[in-house]
Amino acid sequence: MKKQYSILLVEDEENFGSVLKNYLELSDYIVTLCTDGNKGLISFKNNIYDLCIVDVMMPERDGFSLATEIKKINPSIPLIFLTAKKLKEDILKGYQIGADDYVTKPFDTEVLLYKLKAILSRNGNTIKKETTINYAFGAFDFNTETRELKSKTTVKKLSPKESELLKLLCENLNEVVSRDLALNKIWKDNNYFTTRSMDVFVAKLRKYLKEDAAIEIINVHGNGFRLLVK
Numbered sequence: 001m002k003k004q005y006s007i008l009l010v011e012d013e014e015n016f017g018s019v020l021k022n023y024l025e026l027s028d029y030i031v032t033l034c035t036d037g038n039k040g041l042i043s044f045k046n047n048i049y050d051l052c053i054v055d056v057m058m059p060e061r062d063g064f065s066l067a068t069e070i071k072k073i074n075p076s077i078p079l080i081f082l083t084a085k086k087l088k089e090d091i092l093k094g095y096q097i098g099a100d101d102y103v104t105k106p107f108d109t110e111v112l113l114y115k116l117k118a119i120l121s122r123n124g125n126t127i128k129k130e131t132t133i134n135y136a137f138g139a140f141d142f143n144t145e146t147r148e149l150k151s152k153t154t155v156k157k158l159s160p161k162e163s164e165l166l167k168l169l170c171e172n173l174n175e176v177v178s179r180d181l182a183l184n185k186i187w188k189d190n191n192y193f194t195t196r197s198m199d200v201f202v203a204k205l206r207k208y209l210k211e212d213a214a215i216e217i218i219n220v221h222g223n224g225f226r227l228l229v230k
Contacts, residue, residue: 005050005120006030010040010066011082012058020053023109029116037061041069045159049077051120056083056090064093071098072188073160078119082107135170137229139212142166149208156208161186165201169217169227178224 007029011017014035021033032047034040038060044052052070056063067079081094084105094102100119103112135142141150147163149156158166164186168177182198183190202217202225209215214230 004028004030005116006032006048007116008032008034008040008044008047008049008052008054010034010037010052010058010063011055012036013055020109024113024116027113037063037066040066044070044073045161048160051078051080051116053080053082056081056094064097067094067097067099075188080112080115080119133167135167137170137173137227138209138215140209140215142170151211154211158208162201162204165198166205166227169205169225173227174229176220176224176226180224182224 007024009017009021009024009031011020011033012035017033017035021031024031032043032049034043037058040052040054041061052067054063054067054070058066063081063083067081070077070079075098078100079098080101080103081099082103082105083090083094091102101115103115133144135144139151142148143150144163144167147158147160149158149166165182168182168185179195179198180190183194187194187198206217209217216228216230218226218228220226
């Protein structure tokens with residue numbers, strides 16, 4: 001069976017976005033349309049996509065800012081910029097962020113389809129899909145592909161960063177995971193703001209794991225965290 005690729009389309013011109021979405025769906029893609037950068041970022045954090053198509057000029061959060069955040073979450077995600085501007089500086093900035101292509105409006109939709117096929121084919125051949133791993137600890141079962149944390153009574157769908165952090169803790173069960181390792185591996189940065197962000201995600205994981213009193217994420221002062229199974 002032919003794989004259906006999932007595309008995040010972020011375009012603030014609703015009519016144009018709807019037309020492009022319908023065209024891509026007729027070509028057998030699964031498309032989620034978001035009408036501003038903030039909505040696009042939320043959707044990317046909560047879903048799995050094979051490729052992103054992002055307009056540059058948008059309210060709330062512009063395409064460059066959105067693409068930067070997307071690349072922090074998943075550096076390997078293919079990305080195409082849409083823009084009505086043809087400034088060399090903007091095009092170079094898009095490629096510096098990590099764009100695979102830059103399409104100026106108006107454009108030939110058939111040409112866009114060929115670009116999509118080429119990028120997705122290249123991406124599929126060069127990037128090995130991560131093997132799905134199931135971790136069983138205490139009352140929980142954690143699937144790294146579906147990002148589902150299951151117990152006998154609950155099923156919790158984790159966000160991408162929650163999933164990455166829990167996977168890192170599970171890989172080092174009962175061992176210390178340093179803050180520096182987690183920040184550099186998951187957030188791709190180590191500063192005050194990413195540290196505070198990681199603390200929020202640790203607090204969320206603690207909340208999810210409260211169902212089993214024998215499991216605890218403990219702070220190791222001056223070092224990091226341990227996922228402890230008593």
